[in-house]
Amino acid sequence: MSSDCLFCRIVDRTVPATVVHETDSVLAFRDIDPQAPTHVLVIPKDHHPDAASMASADPALAGAVLSAAGEVAKLEGVDTSGYRLVFNTGRDAHQTVFHVHCHVLAGRGMGWPPG
Ligand code: 5GP
Numbered sequence: 001m002s003s004d005c006l007f008c009r010i011v012d013r014t015v016p017a018t019v020v021h022e023t024d025s026v027l028a029f030r031d032i033d034p035q036a037p038t039h040v041l042v043i044p045k046d047h048h049p050d051a052a053s054m055a056s057a058d059p060a061l062a063g064a065v066l067s068a069a070g071e072v073a074k075l076e077g078v079d080t081s082g083y084r085l086v087f088n089t090g091r092d093a094h095q096t097v098f099h100v101h102c103h104v105l106a107g108r109g110m111g112w113p114p115g
């Protein structure tokens with residue numbers, strides 16, 4: 001836990017969020033500035049700065065984040081229509097919060113390649 005990390009503060013409930021799914025190791029909550037009708041962030045409760053460092057330090061946790069993203073898609077009713085999972089990593093990819101998070105985006109057509 002890092003007291004100066006926004007998403008650690010959401011995990012410890014000192015910053016409010018609309019939680020849609022939770023396990024022992026993972027939390028999923030709605031993005032504050034949704035970019036699609038469904039826009040949920042799935043995060044590990046432990047602090048890791050990005051997807052690659054999480055996967056290297058704790059591969060099972062990376063699996064738990066992906067499993068939870070699939071569960072969120074089911075809960076949101078978009079598992080059959082389709083959804084996009086995004087891990088922005090680093091400055092050029094527009095990562096702004098350096099606690100790894102998987103965006104679950106759905107409910108509209110997704111362009112490709114992404115802008
Ligand atoms: P990134 O740009 O790092 O991939 O994504 C960070 C995401 O966190 C953005 O989509 C942004 O809207 C979301 N976000 C930033 N601050 C908050 C907050 O306080 N609460 C919630 N629920 N989402 C946030």
Ligand code: ZN
Pocket residue numbers: 001002005006007008009046047048098099
């Ligand atoms: Zn954190």
